[in-house]
Amino acid sequence: MPKISERQRESRRQQILEAALGCFSENGFHQTGMADIVQRSGMSHGAVYGYFESKDDIIEALADDRHRSEAILNSAAEQAEDPIEGLRALVRAYAHGLTDPAGEPRRRVGVHGWAEALRSPRVHARVVEGIDIPRSMIAGLVAQAQRMGRLPDDLGADAIARSFIAVFQGFVLQVAWGEEIDVAACVAVIDRMLQGLAQGDRQARPGGSA
Known part of the structure; x- marks a missing residue:
């Protein structure tokens, strides 16, 4: 797997957080699952879980x-x-x-x-x-x-x-x-x-x- 720069890594992390923020804002914590965040982020499950375990x-x-x-x-x-x-x-x-x-x-x-x-x-x-x-x-x-x-x-x-x-x-x-x-x-x-x-x-x- 090719290495990414620290700037790219932070950008992807923020991409996940922005996706989660949108999901949580619209549906709350209980109605939002990791699958919803993954889908909204446009990233793969493996990529998202590489940044956040839960x-x-x-x-x-x-x-x-x-x-x-x-x-x-x-x-x-x-x-x-x-x-x-x-x-x-x-x-x-x-x-x-x-x-x-x-x-x-x-x-x-x-x-x-x-x-x-x-x-x-x-x-x-x-x-x-x-x-x-x-x-x-x-x-x-x-x-x-x-x-x-x-x-x-x-x-x-x-x-x-x-x-x-x-x-x-x-x-x-x-x-x-x-x-x-x-x-x-x-x-x-x-x-x-x-x-x-x-x-x-x-x-x-x-x-x-x-």
């Missing part, structure tokens, strides 16, 4: 790809000198992803993944890992803002981070359902929430206005 391997690879793309968004927010602006930058970056029509299959697969995590420990671990990374980063920005007196310190940084994650997950679900959402207006609401947290801290201090 459907779960493909699901993990898709999760890894998503985590890598999200890491770029997270790093941009971490580099902000002002933690509040870092939070705002993160909100806008993820919100932009919700407006990208090309991201629809990945959003749908993400929702399928949440459901699959209820029954598969392997998928559950990957889903939680993907959430823990931005959650920890958000908590770090919040804690930094609290140390600077920019946000109230009577609220747990992790609790605030989980609340922001929950809001974003709700947006993902609504968009995956096909609902028309004014994402810019929703971002403005989250901005107001941040302002409200900051103002609440000032009002709680001696001499703060009611």
Whole structure:
């Protein structure tokens, strides 16, 4: 068998993942078999199994790809000198992803993944890992803002981070359902929430206005 270059190998791997993404997006995990992915990829069974031994391997690879793309968004927010602006930058970056029509299959697969995590420990671990990374980063920005007196310190940084994650997950679900959402207006609401947290801290201090 002739050897292929690393670039060709990666191209074929992505070809398989794109085929799997389309199948999972349309039919979910349970209704998709390896035979469906092979057929959609246009490759032979042997070629596909040469890259992935099982459907779960493909699901993990898709999760890894998503985590890598999200890491770029997270790093941009971490580099902000002002933690509040870092939070705002993160909100806008993820919100932009919700407006990208090309991201629809990945959003749908993400929702399928949440459901699959209820029954598969392997998928559950990957889903939680993907959430823990931005959650920890958000908590770090919040804690930094609290140390600077920019946000109230009577609220747990992790609790605030989980609340922001929950809001974003709700947006993902609504968009995956096909609902028309004014994402810019929703971002403005989250901005107001941040302002409200900051103002609440000032009002709680001696001499703060009611």
